[in-house]
Amino acid sequence: MNEADSRHLSSQVEALGYVPTVNANEADLVVLNTCVVRQSAEDRAIGRLSTMMKIKERRPNMTVALMGCMVGMREAPALKKKFPFVDVFMPPSVTTPLLEYLEQGGLFDESILLETRAKAVRDAIQDEDYILPAVERGRSVTAHVPVVLGCSHACTFCVIPYRRGAEESRPKADVLREVRALSEQGVKEVTLLGQIIDRYGLDLDDDYDLSSLLRDVAQVAGIARVRFLTSHPNWITDRLIDTVAEVDKICPQFEVPAQAGNNEVLENMRRGYTIEEYRRVVDRIRKCIPDAAIHTDIIVGFCGETDEQFMDTYRLFEECRFDKAHIAKYSVRPKTIATRQMRDDVSSDEKERRRKMLDDLQSAMLTDKMKGLRETTVEVLVEDRDVKKNRWRGRTPHNKLVFFEDDRDLRGKILPVHVDWTGPYSLIGRAMDAVHLRGPAKVSEE
């Protein structure tokens, strides 16, 4: 979400005449787009703000803007007191305060933000031409497209609903316009985003849902691959799974957070499903698409989680053989139900021990799973070149990272790669001529 917001804001400030620099010391404008989903992310943002404060002391005319979940829908006045050197505050996906500030010559006026908030419109994301920033135009092969903004669920550990606001689907025409514009600028793969993406369209008037949207996005000329995330076990439908199975361009990848493998912990988290229901979702996906990549999120050390309860998560992990897991140690987030009503009673050492156990298990399982790809040929969408290592980087439809050397300009091409080496998180191989590719995957010479 933040990447999509940053890309959008970059192109908007470019339209005002700004050009990018990688050196904050010479920048006229610095925007920090923040994530506060975990304490560590917030700490990093605060560290960056301290650096900005020092630069601003030397260069008082520099504009500093703070954006994203740290600002949320209501935090700006308190943040202004804490970080008075910050000129502009913007909630997630709302870029107008900075644009208006710059257009007015940089005079800070809190009423700009208040007025914007009062309108309660995530407006800037909805009515632009979706021009990529200059550095990305013709270079970016993949892009994220938010389709459901905010979240109306109330998982007890989660700060997102407080910072991104209530759930709201973007109109289909708007999403398709953005995807067409991205395709015209060289993008081949789009990932549709939502906190609970399966709920896309439930707040719109007609029966148009995520399956319909995925089919329409896959039809956009020039788009070769479509992904979507994040699913919620309660909302993922058979229709969605069938759609992924039926439409070649929709990648066979599902992001379904389990968060924990024990029913009592899940209830404390108010996730809204049991672990038996979660297993049924995984079974449904694997029955329909046997080789589907299933990714998950896990939180270890949630309030009151005992060692035995954690071991249920460990066993779930072994059983589901996930293709990737984001494993996070629980951290207290302000205003959440867990913070207000529960005790963060698992020590940080114990959280780290549980995280490491899952991490080690993941590495071992993935090492084993990826070995199955050795000496096979996989279909790769080539994304970028690592100039230092002189090799190309791309991904398979199952989202496996692949590296290979080749002197040709292959950016944006889909081609077969023979896998010579496998590790837990990546593959190394050789680009092949199209004729060597077997199976249903398609080769594009676009």
Ligand code: SF4
């Ligand atoms: S579904 Fe739960 S974890 Fe996901 S964004 Fe919403 S509240 Fe947070």
